[in-house]
Amino acid sequence: MHLYLNPDLVASYQKKSQKTRVLTETWMTENGYCPNCGNSTICKFKNNAPVADFFCPECDEQYELKSKAGKSLGTNVADGAYHTMIQRIQSDSNPNFFFLAYDRNHYSIKQLILVPKHFITTEMIIPRNKGIKGRPDYIMCSMNLSTLPESGKILLIDQDKVVEPSKVLQKWQDMLFLRKQKSEQKGWLLAILKCLDQLPEQFTLAQIYKFETQLATQFPNNRHIKDKIRQQLQVLRDQGLLEFSSCGQYRQINIKG
Structure with a gap:
């Protein structure tokens, strides 16, 4: 360029x-x-x-x-x-x-x-x-x-x-799955990704649960915020963006940087 x-x-x-x-x-x-x-x-x-x-x-x-x-x-x-x-x-x-x-x-x-x-x-x-x-x-x-x-x-x-x-193309591909998500589901995934920006590469379930109040305000019709958080983490894991380990430990793989 x-x-x-x-x-x-x-x-x-x-x-x-x-x-x-x-x-x-x-x-x-x-x-x-x-x-x-x-x-x-x-x-x-x-x-x-x-x-x-x-x-x-x-x-x-x-x-x-x-x-x-x-x-x-x-x-x-x-x-x-x-x-x-x-x-x-x-x-x-x-x-x-x-x-x-x-x-x-x-x-x-x-x-x-x-x-x-x-x-x-x-x-x-x-x-x-x-x-x-x-x-x-x-x-x-x-x-x-x-x-x-x-x-x-x-x-x-x-x-x-x-x-x-090559790095630009890889980052594009990493998040392309969002295009197939319905509006509500995509909104949740974007919200969780925004929360992950504020957490270290390795984090715990307890750390991301601290965003429960914030997410409850953002999604007032949902009464099961913690369940929804875990669901989105599962989706991100299935996409290869998170890695689960024992005792509620998580690691961001292709999200930061």
Whole structure:
């Protein structure tokens, strides 16, 4: 991957938003690859496509690119119309998301993160109070990345360094099972993965039970939180992400790092 944008492309543009779009979309076209099948090329849809920005010509996986000036993405990334975004991520053709942070002064790529679509939930989409002048009902939104478990943020570039593509593809495959889960079950698995982020690689059942109150608030209709926790740990074990040992001991295998 080449880690610099080409400023010559936008010499005739005036608006920052136009410059950003042309610079980053051109960079992604020239440097991006498909994390699903490993194809070395992804193609750009025509401008203003209703579904996504890019697609893989080999496996048809779709991607949207969101860019932000800065050394890292932080927790919130500005997006477009709130209601449109909600409809898109609830549809069968919802895209995966690339989030790109760049240095506006030096035209360099600082960070690139992939969030697979099976990690995207409506709770991540936050409406912004400010509408568009003359269209008060047209509400914009932001995407809150802080709600994601770490396993849902796949690094392709971090701190000016490119992550080996084989590692990216492996992380994608490790969590691909979530795509087949029904909404409620997936919600529970994402919640448990988020809890595991706060635990050491080796942990006990007693340690994860400490999240019982938090999970009860998150899932108020469930009266058997501990049973549900154990059920999700079993699913993660079956997927090769956890290892069980005696006396309620657990080890995370392919979740952290």
